[in-house]
Amino acid sequence: MKSTIKHDCRDELHNAKLRVTPARLGVLAMLEHADMPVDVSMITDYLKKQKIPVNEVTVFRILNTFTDKGITKPIQLNEGKLRYEYANKAKHHHFICEKCKTITDVEGCTVEALERQIEKTSGGKVTRHSLEFFGLCRRCVS
Amino acid sequence: MKSTIKHDCRDELHNAKLRVTPARLGVLAMLEHADMPVDVSMITDYLKKQKIPVNEVTVFRILNTFTDKGITKPIQLNEGKLRYEYANKAKHHHFICEKCKTITDVEGCTVEALERQIEKTSGGKVTRHSLEFFGLCRRCVS
DNA sequence: TTGACAAATGCAAGTAACTTGCATATACTT
DNA sequence: AAGTATATGCAAGTTACTTGCATTTGTCAA
Numbered sequence: 001m002k003s004t005i006k007h008d009c010r011d012e013l014h015n016a017k018l019r020v021t022p023a024r025l026g027v028l029a030m031l032e033h034a035d036m037p038v039d040v041s042m043i044t045d046y047l048k049k050q051k052i053p054v055n056e057v058t059v060f061r062i063l064n065t066f067t068d069k070g071i072t073k074p075i076q077l078n079e080g081k082l083r084y085e086y087a088n089k090a091k092h093h094h095f096i097c098e099k100c101k102t103i104t105d106v107e108g109c110t111v112e113a114l115e116r117q118i119e120k121t122s123g124g125k126v127t128r129h130s131l132e133f134f135g136l137c138r139r140c141v142s
Numbered sequence: 143m144k145s146t147i148k149h150d151c152r153d154e155l156h157n158a159k160l161r162v163t164p165a166r167l168g169v170l171a172m173l174e175h176a177d178m179p180v181d182v183s184m185i186t187d188y189l190k191k192q193k194i195p196v197n198e199v200t201v202f203r204i205l206n207t208f209t210d211k212g213i214t215k216p217i218q219l220n221e222g223k224l225r226y227e228y229a230n231k232a233k234h235h236h237f238i239c240e241k242c243k244t245i246t247d248v249e250g251c252t253v254e255a256l257e258r259q260i261e262k263t264s265g266g267k268v269t270r271h272s273l274e275f276f277g278l279c280r281r282c283v284s
Numbered sequence: 285t286t287g288a289c290a291a292a293t294g295c296a297a298g299t300a301a302c303t304t305g306c307a308t309a310t311a312c313t314t
Numbered sequence: 315a316a317g318t319a320t321a322t323g324c325a326a327g328t329t330a331c332t333t334g335c336a337t338t339t340g341t342c343a344a
Contacts, residue, residue, distance in 0.1 A: 076218070076220045078218045078272065095260055095264060095266070095268065097266065098269070104264060106256070106260055108256070108259070109256070110252055110253070110255060110256050111252070111253065111273070113252060114248070114250070114251070114252050114275075115275065117250070118237055118248055118275055122237060122246060122279060122280055123279075123280035123283070124237070124239065124277055124278050124279040124280045124282070124283050125277045125278045125283045126237065126275050126276070126277040127240070127276060127277040127278070128275075128276050128277070129273060129274060129275045129276065130220065130272070130273070130274050130276070131253070131271065131272070131273045131274075132271060132272050132273075133256075133257065133260055133268050133270075133271045134268070134269060134270050134271065134272070135261075135266055135267045135268040135269040135270070136266050136267045136269070137264060137265075137266040138264055138265035138266045140266070141265070141266050141267045
């Protein structure tokens with residue numbers, strides 16, 4: 001009996017016309033398991049613990065492929081490296097604690113009005129924005 | 143008779159307790175001259191044209207020093223490298239054309255309300271945010 | 285079930301942005 | 315004008331990421 005989660009992951013790969021490999025299933029499992037955007041070394045470490053040793057190069061390639069297929073989304077948090085999360089998550093932004101580096105999702109975005117205003121002012125078209133908040137989380141603020 | 147601009151730059155360096163060198167004056171001139179955030183290679187190229195040949199390493203160091211002293215501010219536009227602009231510019235965000243890469247300033251920010259909301263929800267403290275808009279500028283949109 | 289072939293992976297090497305160590309050169313102080 | 319701290323250049327190192335190429339492995343058709 002296959003686990004439900006694994007089956008979902010297989011479907012996800014089939015839908016994207018990608019072959020089902022241990023490395024890809026492992027990356028998908030990691031993304032489900034994680035509660036914040038993850039970077040390549042976090043994924044590699046996780047896979048090693050799961051006894052699915054995968055070369056870092058392969059993880060980079062898997063994430064690029066997933067992103068091309070719209071499965072994952074790169075997140076740039078000004079760390080000098082990219083993180084990734086599922087692309088189909090509800091639209092949200094991130095709040096990064098500058099002390100403990102915890103990343104929490106921020107729901108609700110009030111930026112659309114500003115986008116319309118930019119379009120009026122500039123005569124162009126705004127297709128997306130990136131917005132991140134930095135500060136101290138509850139545990140670090142005191 | 144020294145030019146006014148150059149004299150301003152000298153003052154800026156003196157105020158920051160930094161020595162006045164051709165390389166630093168050149169970087170400051172470039173920042174004044176540019177109408178969008180600039181990266182290290184743009185600065186290096188500009189200095190070469192001005193017959194102030196400066197090693198890239200030195201430009202990196204100058205920008206780090208300026209940023210430490212609060213003269214410049216690093217701008218991350220998800221390009222895999224940093225740009226810099228004067229830190230004392232009025233608070234603003236950027237609108238990047240994904241086709242021609244032109245960067246224009248966006249005045250007016252409606253994000254403060256969202257920051258207060260995050261603080262209430264999370265119990266933490268938001269100290270800054272980064273917000274960039276991507277799309278097509280007027281000339282590229284048609 | 286098998287065998288062929290495209291696709292995925294590993295390894296080594298390459299790249300780009302940025303940093304660091306150290307020797308030399310230069311700006312500022314007196 | 316000289317002494318000294320600071321700035322710079324050069325070479326090498328680092329980190330995140332990419333690429334080329336040989337090998338392995340999924341998948342699909344027979």
